[in-house]
Amino acid sequence: KRIFDILDHVSSVPEPTQPVKLDHVKGRIELNDVSFRYGNREVNKGISLSIEPGEMIGLVGHSGSGKSTLVNLICRFYDVSEGSIKVDGIDVRSFPVADYRRHIGLVLQEPFLFFGTIAENIAYGKPHATRAEIIAAARAAHAHEFILRLPQGYDSMVGERGQGLSGGERQRISIARALLIDPRILILDEATSSVDSETEKEIQNALENLVQGRTTIAIAHRLSTLHRANRLVVMDRGQIVEVGTHDDLMAAQGAYYNLYQAQARNMDTDMDDEKGEQ
DSSP states (O other): OOHHHHHTSOOOSOOOSSOOOOOSOOOOEEEEEEEEEETTEEEEEEEEEEEOTTOEEEEEOSTTSSHHHHHHHHTTSSOOSEEEEEETTEEGGGSOHHHHHTTEEEEOSSOOOOSEEHHHHHTTTOTTOOHHHHHHHHHHTTOHHHHHTSTTGGGOEEOGGGTTSOHHHHHHHHHHHHHHHOOSEEEEESTTTTSOHHHHHHHHHHHHHHHTTSEEEEEOSSGGGGTTOSEEEEEETTEEEEEEOHHHHHHHTSHHHHHHHHHHHHHHHHHHHHHHHO
């Protein structure tokens, strides 16, 4: 189940009985022997990983390997079945749920936009933001130019789920929203998967601004989009099977190498098909 589905549901995780105040988050994330069961099915098992403040991690693996569930646990949409997840050395179950999530920015494959103005959608996580703050976030997200071309600019209305905007425009609104709340932890879930290559470049430029100085966990199907990641974490059947840089993992010729080669072959096939159609 993708993160997007979970956002529509009321939080089912309990509030802490003795909440710990969350101030000045640095963004160090520790997963200690984390397992998660959905009913009788074990989705993640025995996961241990430390992510340093400001580090970018790329989560890769086949569909159903447990990547999105792991991110859901970090966001505390679910609680772990076993083990613990800590941020800055404190178990995330100790923080008030809403306070904790305010420090997490989400840029999803299908951005959540609602019926309202462009400005209201950007300010979703910070309703009292000034117009100047909204415009600054839009500029950094490479969204300002297309917004000014709309009939009423920032006061233009968009439909439910961003109706009336292209996929790339919706994505840049989502990036502007994340920039505005200035989170310490950032989750990118297939952020460029449903756009053409020209739009992908625009979004990648916007993401460069967004990830700067933030602890970032990026899920991507296209491995080429993870070139900025400090480390790649390869998952298979709910477990971490490899961790390392692109070069290290290619040299090891293991799970990541096989994924990369398979993707390269598919791209070559697609290009041959396109040439045949011309």
